Amino acid sequence: MKSIFEYNDYRLYLQDYLDERKRYEKFSWRMFCREAGFSSPNFLKLVRDGAWNLSKVKSGQVARAMGLVEYEEEYFRQLVIFGNAVDDDVKNAALAEMQRIASEHKARVIDKDALQYYESWKYPVIRELAPLMPGANPREMAEECKEYVSAEEIRDVIDFLVNAGFLKKEGDKIYSQTDQTVIGSKDALSAAIRAMHKEMAGMALRAVDRYSAKERFFTGITVGVDEVAYDKIVDIIKDSCKRIVAVVGANKKTNQVCRVNFQFFPVTNKIKEKKHA
Structure with missing residues (x-):
């Protein structure tokens, strides 16, 4: 056992x-x-x-x-x-x-790395940014981030990403991504990911005023649904995520790290159908 x-x-x-x-x-x-x-x-x-x-x-x-x-x-x-x-x-x-x-x-607690990875926006962002800046030191990476992060934090994040297997060190200050995925128990990940969603939602809120319409894309619709329509829309969003990942995977000219948020949530209670006499 x-x-x-x-x-x-x-x-x-x-x-x-x-x-x-x-x-x-x-x-x-x-x-x-x-x-x-x-x-x-x-x-x-x-x-x-x-x-x-x-x-x-x-x-x-x-x-x-x-x-x-x-x-x-x-x-x-x-x-x-x-x-x-x-x-x-x-x-x-x-x-x-x-x-x-x-x-x-x-x-070793198997959820430790997964929980830490979703602890802050810094981990997924630096995982994408570090390979784009071969030879860059932590301060140079910090200066390219839209949200404030110190050089010391960047150094700690890179050390974690390398030790956890999310980044591979190819040479002096040169990194490449690995195929390592973030795994852990459903309960631990759901708690950690909720925290990440809250943090990313805050960043999106600041982005509304921080960037011009040419630099960011925001749109939304308000719709009425039932359980069947809800599930179908969720499937559409999941499919969209897969298509975005495919586009990114085929792209060889990356020069910036962006975040894509999908938000689909209730704004009213479920209305019970009234039976008329």
Whole structure:
């Protein structure tokens, strides 16, 4: 069975623990519950299925039943908090604590690089900008960015991108992009990407007044939809993203980094159809 530090879903960890025990002995959810001190014979199966959450107290019981000790038990507790949280701040705090525990004990949290990449606009922008400026130092790159960023921040961002495999150092201050993609758990990425969307939306707002109409393109429409139309429009936007990526991939004369935002969101509540007598 994998180390607990390789998990970001405590429900999956419960399932894998059960499967591992079943490889060597007769073991079931009923037995698992009994060992953890639960009277309900299917409580942990319901937790695994997402019908119930583990509480702080119960997570300690389960951790000890699985033989987790000290920092492993604390990691599991944070894993439960992360999995149960609906608030982004709570999720990010739990993930940060998981990273701290793992780091202190020379382990790796698989969402760490993904979370940091989406932490700020600087990471995706510098990933695009650095290959365009071979031989440039961090201060020169910083001066080309429309949003303020210090030379020290640029240096830190490049170090991260190289170490995480998003950029490859070809020579002195010469970088190329790799095919490395940003991966991580659905929960961690959704929290991180929401933060990125907020930051990029703020940049778009400033762009309205910062650039002339020749330098930026803004448009929008307000429409009435139902669930079917909504899904079709989402598919159109996704297809547009793929087509833009294809255009960029075929372009060999890149000289600027731009951001494309698509926003499609409700501006009213769903209106219930009134039945007339």
